[in-house]
Amino acid sequence: MTGRDAVGAAADDRLARAALARVAEPGDELVGRWLGELGPGETWRAVREDRRLPGASADRWAGLRLRAERAAPERDLVAIARLGGRFVCPGDREWPRQLDDLGATRPVGLWVRGPCSLRFVALRSVALVGSRACTEYGAHVAGELGVALAERGWTVVSGAAFGVDGAAHRGSLAVGGATVGVLACGVDVSYPAGHRELLGRIAERGLLVAELAPGEHPTRSRFVLRNRVIAALTRGTVVVEAARRSGALVTARHAGRLGRHLMAVPGPVTSGLSAGAHRLIREQATLVASAAEVIELVGDMGELAGEEPGPAVPRDLLAPQAARVLDALPGAGSAGVAEVARGACTSPEAATARLCELRTLGFVERVGDRWQLCR
Incomplete structure (x- = not known):
């Protein structure tokens, strides 16, 4: 040929x-x-x-x-070109090869609208999914994760729906990050209508992606089938908030079958919108509470989450011997040096030296020849 x-x-x-x-x-x-x-x-x-x-x-x-x-394929290709988009097929340079893991259910092709390269932005991408009717807690967590992931160079992928999806996209866009909305309709259809402005921002700064040709409208089954693309496209899926029958759990199941990292954020045990996420954590998902913990799982070797510092109080900074002397003083009343030394298992001379040090730091005071805690 x-x-x-x-x-x-x-x-x-x-x-x-x-x-x-x-x-x-x-x-x-x-x-x-x-x-x-x-x-x-x-x-x-x-x-x-x-x-x-x-x-x-x-x-x-x-x-x-x-x-x-x-x-009329020629007409559809002209329509997507007029939108500033393109039709990406398996084998194209822009085709994300991880979608091939879907086997016979791999998309026939993807209609893409936006300035970014789909293959490039998908290399370091995480799916954030959850309930459409999310709580304020769920929206806050999704937005914070979107911000933090974008600030560390990760692409946020979601379904552009109300609730968790929208919050995740907005969080990424707020800090200039790339975000991908995978739609269950054509990339020229504003669905949901209330997200018309958000969809426009995603198309300007990220990508809108759909298997369905321009002009096609969503159906219940198309929402469900769209979720397999979200799972396959990304390195891992985070379920932020989901009830027991949430569509986000469909994405989670696809992620598990594809061998992608599956994560979930815990929520209040009294909330039905946390029940699905909690079940995932019990069965197979890793509990995560921050972007750093997400990246530790899906990122490259060495991208570890730092140690979370506990709440510190002044006595945490004391040397071990001084801390033992402080612990030897009674909670109420006073004690002599010999009694303090016995409680701290040290000599009277060492106890006296540590008590003087603690007095300088404002922990104890001297009353005659005895010592007590400062109020």
């Missing part, structure tokens, strides 16, 4: 994938097997020419044929 022929074949495959992205539902395993065995060009020709492929029932094939009649 000459270079010109190869370019032509690649263009034909891109058109075929664009058409199949309009025809097949996201994650269609049967279509994925056809693509692996026959290639996109032959698969699209078979659908267009009504040559039923193995595994498809008569009803299923009829449904694909009905959709194929209205497919």
